[in-house]
Amino acid sequence: MFVEVTMGAEALATSAEIARIAGKDRALIGNWRRRHADFPQPVGGTTASPLFSLREVEAWLQENKPDVRLSPEGKLWHALKALGDDLRLAQVLAATGAFIALVRNGEWQTLAHLSDEALETEVPAVVRKIFRGRAVFPSRLPAGTGPLLRDLAALARQQGAASLFEYFTTRFLEAQQRSYAASPPVLAELMSALVGSLPRTLLDPACGTGTLLVAAAEGNRRLLGQERDADLAQVAAIRLALSTDHAVVGIEDSLHADAFDGEQADAVMCNPPFNERDWGPDELAADPRWEYGLPPRMESELAWVQHGLAHVKPGGAVVILMPVTAANRRSGRRIRANLIRKGALRGIIDLPSSMASTAGIPAHLWLLAKPVPGSMPPPTVWFASAAENRIAEIASAWTAYLREPTAEPSIGQLVATMDLLDDDNDLTPARYLTGDGWDPTTVQSLTGEINDLLERIRQLLPREPRPDPLAVSLTTVGELAHAGILEIHRPGKDEQLWSEAKDLVVTPQADRLDVEVARQPTVLATQQTLIRINRRDVEPEFLAGFLRSAHNLLPSGGSSSGIRKELRKAIIPRLPSPEVQRTYGTVFRQLEEMRTALHEISGKGELLTRLALDEITRASRA
Known part of the structure; x- marks a missing residue:
């Protein structure tokens, strides 16, 4: 039986993800885009990594490539991803697992006859009752998710609950590998x-x-x-x-x-x-x-x-x-x-x-x-x-x-x-x-990783004209804090400070500020500072990019209190429109991704050259 997956929220996927769930090579998707003018246009993402509507792609495949079908579990995964952004994907996966467990244990049989609207209310109540607070699950599901629940239940029965949830977990870990250093x-x-x-x-x-x-x-x-x-x-x-x-x-x-x-x-x-x-060296000393x-x-x-x-x-x-x-x-x-x-x-x-x-x-x-x-x-x-x-x-x-x-x-x-x-x-x-050290498999693995990083860097290299300089006056982080637009926090001596999604975590380096946009809750180190943005119309990546720039160089040395004062003096443009902030934020995010990839490829290249050097010198001594 083939399960037809009904999309609720708009499910989006990159060309690589489309290739995966279609069982095709990624290059073939790119070839279709170049050769067929009617191939669906991107609806989001970036120039380097555009996103396509799976609904539009599937309709195009049915019209032009009827022998190519998107896997039902792949479509379901992207439908689930559409229910929450990357910052909430772990919650979506956890809730999905709770529902799949409900299906496996047989409770779905008492719910399947309900209308879609009733399912969206009753399923949360049943899950919470069964798990007795041991499961993270929303009190009410978004409108339109009833058909998605039916598709999940049907596919769990067809493929097996454990197999389907393992597939979703694998896709989650791949999508979140920058946030979770999971065990391969x-x-x-x-x-x-x-x-x-x-x-x-x-x-x-x-x-x-x-x-x-x-x-x-x-x-x-x-x-x-x-x-x-x-x-x-x-x-x-x-x-x-x-x-x-x-x-x-x-x-x-x-x-x-x-x-x-x-x-x-x-x-x-x-x-x-x-x-x-x-990690607790003070409170756990004894x-x-x-x-x-x-x-x-x-x-x-x-x-x-x-x-x-x-x-x-x-x-x-x-x-x-x-x-x-x-x-x-x-x-x-x-x-x-x-x-x-x-x-x-x-x-x-x-x-x-x-x-x-x-x-x-x-x-x-x-x-x-x-x-x-x-x-x-x-x-x-x-x-x-x-x-x-x-x-x-x-x-x-x-x-x-x-x-x-x-x-x-x-x-x-x-x-x-x-x-x-x-x-x-x-x-x-x-x-x-x-x-x-010179193991052919290790060398082959390193070489493949370096080639993958080189391809990623090529995709991230700037291809478009940079945004026009902002014709706005300047302000400081301290002034934005005084206006209530953001808050500045430091860890206390005896209590932990946790970041939330979209907070800025600032770490002083030798001369510049290292600024990371938090993707998940983490505990701040003592030398770090947290900037929490209080307004939804402020783009975190926009602020992070300007804080990283040479306009905000740090004086060498100095105490932590001195660094806090310098951070409050950090200069940024007065906030332009959200659209302009997002434009800059996209560019800044790509530059940060490129910097990270360059740092990673440097380490792998260093390891590969050392292995080669050690092997050559070992052979010369033999």
Whole structure:
């Protein structure tokens, strides 16, 4: 049966998204646009990434390419996206999951006979009653979503509730990869393989949408997850509920409000948030979890490592993703030394950036085990390099190392613990993997990522004349604050400051202001400043662009109070019409995206050239 999807709000998609749901190559969509004058025109987006009406595209396909059909799940996803902007997409996904769970559990049968208008009122009431406040769901659905609910119910019954929700979650993570550094499926597969099949209770204390736990769901294994973002926690809970009857997901930050305090799991898997400066070093200074040392303010990841070790039984495993800098930062050398000296750190795996994160951030996997009281620490630490096609080999080599930590490994190198306990305690795998860095799969992955970034940069390069200079007088951030148009906030000593969507988060750099438009709630660091805009006719990207410019250079040095004063003096144009602000905001956003892409390609290019250099010099020594 083919489900015809009825669009409610206008569903929009890029050419790449159209190609995906049509099962065609992206280049073919571009070819149709060039060759057919009647192909639908863009209705939104930017010059580099135009948006098309799916309704118009589908009508054109039926007229001109009747053999090409848009997938029903693809059309449904874009119809769901149309219900909320990018900032609310997690809420839309969470609510969609709650409804799919309702369909799977059979409650839909009592609702299906209602009119569309009645569904929009009754479905929220039923969901709230069933989940008893444990699900994020609107009290009333937008008018016109009744047909969409029927299509969701029909497709969930046809494809299976778990399969359909996994599809939606995958599309969400792809669309939000700049906001959520999610775990790629191949990383989840590797981490699950490293944990093995023996652990009966498995914990992920920063589970996000639950990708790691879903990958490890098997048999009667008990799965525990915790996530501080309520929407993502609900997505994780529903994904797990559709896969197993033995899962619990808590909400809140694990470091500050541990939902499983006292729980001793058999293993912990975790992809924690990286580089969080205000993770709680002051209020958690005396916490008993810091058996290996108080984590430095700049080393939030070492807090997560010790949180994981505190939550496993003696001999229990901890597999945790870590930024590459955690292996050699001087601030963390004392804790690294203690982890090695006491036998907790057993191995580190170097990962290709594409395998480590959807954001393309290079990372390592740290493999730890909670020491068994009275046992001798192992004499070696295992270092290896991973590639997507070597998961089974790596897992097998890890299992063999755990059985005999002195036997020659089939993959990687063993390093004596005494050789790691020098002044730096540098645990970077490349130092010990002579010749292992040049892996064809890694190089191919890096090359592909660089080519993708180059294409993205080419799309973002300015092609149109820049906006005309604004013929308006100037004002300052302080004057706008005095007029009530915006507010300026700084984190307090004893309380956290959270950003909201469309807030400006300002971080002083060496000479300029680094200004980010918030896409999701985040905790501000102590040196950051938040600008909250109080009027809907003010475009955040417009303000952000002018604040980043050379007109607002910072004096070198100075106290935080001095920087606050300088921010209030920052010069911006008096606000023009919303249309003009949006024009400038679009240009500023594209420039910021290009800057980010250039920074990312620089890091990947540096890694690729180092790998090539190390391989050439290794060959010359042979």
